[in-house]
Amino acid sequence: MLRLHGQQLPVQTLERSLAEGRLHHAYLFTGPAHLGKATLAVQFAQALNCDADTPPCGVCPSCARIAEGNHADVRLIDLGGNAASIGIDAVRDIINSAHLRPYEGRTRVFVITEADLLTRDAANALLKVLEEPPDDVVLILVGTSADNQLPTVRSRCQTLYFRPLPVDEVAHVLQEEHGVSAEQAQVLARLSRGCIGWAIAATGDDTLYASVHQRMEQIVDAIDGGLEERFTYAGELARRIDRDRGAGREELFLWLRWLRDIMLIQQGHGASITNLSWREVLERHAGALQPADIVRWAQNVTRTIEALERNANVRLALDVFMLEAPVLTTRV
Numbered sequence: 489m490l491r492l493h494g495q496q497l498p499v500q501t502l503e504r505s506l507a508e509g510r511l512h513h514a515y516l517f518t519g520p521a522h523l524g525k526a527t528l529a530v531q532f533a534q535a536l537n538c539d540a541d542t543p544p545c546g547v548c549p550s551c552a553r554i555a556e557g558n559h560a561d562v563r564l565i566d567l568g569g570n571a572a573s574i575g576i577d578a579v580r581d582i583i584n585s586a587h588l589r590p591y592e593g594r595t596r597v598f599v600i601t602e603a604d605l606l607t608r609d610a611a612n613a614l615l616k617v618l619e620e621p622p623d624d625v626v627l628i629l630v631g632t633s634a635d636n637q638l639p640t641v642r643s644r645c646q647t648l649y650f651r652p653l654p655v656d657e658v659a660h661v662l663q664e665e666h667g668v669s670a671e672q673a674q675v676l677a678r679l680s681r682g683c684i685g686w687a688i689a690a691t692g693d694d695t696l697y698a699s700v701h702q703r704m705e706q707i708v709d710a711i712d713g714g715l716e717e718r719f720t721y722a723g724e725l726a727r728r729i730d731r732d733r734g735a736g737r738e739e740l741f742l743w744l745r746w747l748r749d750i751m752l753i754q755q756g757h758g759a760s761i762t763n764l765s766w767r768e769v770l771e772r773h774a775g776a777l778q779p780a781d782i783v784r785w786a787q788n789v790t791r792t793i794e795a796l797e798r799n800a801n802v803r804l805a806l807d808v809f810m811l812e813a814p815v816l817t818t819r820v
């Protein structure tokens with residue numbers, strides 16, 4: 489049986505394919521990070537090569553070798569978040585070996601975990617395989633959005649959508665399966681935005697929470713500071729974005745969530761805020777900023793995120809976002 493918290497639809501779709509023996513040659517798993525897309529891809533590869541009554545059993549030699557990454561017929565192309573793109577060299581193995589017979593299992597499975605990063609050349613090379621797919625080959629592309637794939641690739645894949653979990657469901661799993669206190673479970677579940685993998689990782693790794701906390705401190709300092717502090721912050725953020733676009737994007741989403749929390753408090757919905765451990769500061773900001781200013785500020789953050797995604801001038805967008813940011817006043 490395939491198992492993944494909160495993703496009934498993709499799980500059921502794959503189980504039905506397995507039960508009916510009707511496989512697609514290619515699948516596209518899409519959705520935000522940390523929902524378990526790659527985990528499910530590996531389980532699916534196990535199921536396609538496991539002989540148990542309800543595959544994957546997870547314990548037979550084939551399942552074990554796939555889990556360890558040592559199965560000759562299952563290849564995981566995972567650049568560990570360090571690559572800016574996945575070029576043709578990284579997929580050449582797939583192209584060269586796709587037409588070989590399975591070596592030890594029944595089905596050759598190729599999983600590309602950061603398929604958003606495929607270059608056009610690499611995607612076109614994969615397309616050649618997808619145009620005349622061998623019967624015993626399954627390709628799984630794992631990415632954040634179907635829009636990041638070429639239409640020609642997308643049309644040959646069955647797309648499965650993964651959605652963030654309700655916050656309470658994440659908190660429940662943290663409490664029941666990971667021994668986290670109710671209070672901490674709420675804090676981590678809300679910070680995870682329903683991306684359960686992040687929340688589970690954060691229960692075992694304090695540095696994940698600490699790193700979010702540190703970035704929140706910088707955001708609060710920028711809001712509390714004057715123009716000079718804000719531009720210093722914008723410069724640092726621009727450099728972080730240069731080094732790691734993904735992390736920069738995450739930080740801009742922290743801004744959005746902060747501003748959203750302020751709006752929630754201003755509208756009397758303080759129980760629903762994301763940043764539970766920052767309630768006092770949020771309440772101070774909610775009292776010192778005008779609702780209309782917050783909305784405009786959030787729009788400027790969104791524009792910055794869009795600039796980042798379009799590869800436009802991020803520094804300029806950041807400067808506008810800081811220049812137009814409202815200054816704290818105490819409302820009467």
Ligand SMILES: [Zn+2]
Nearest residue numbers: 538545548551
């Ligand atoms: Zn097995």
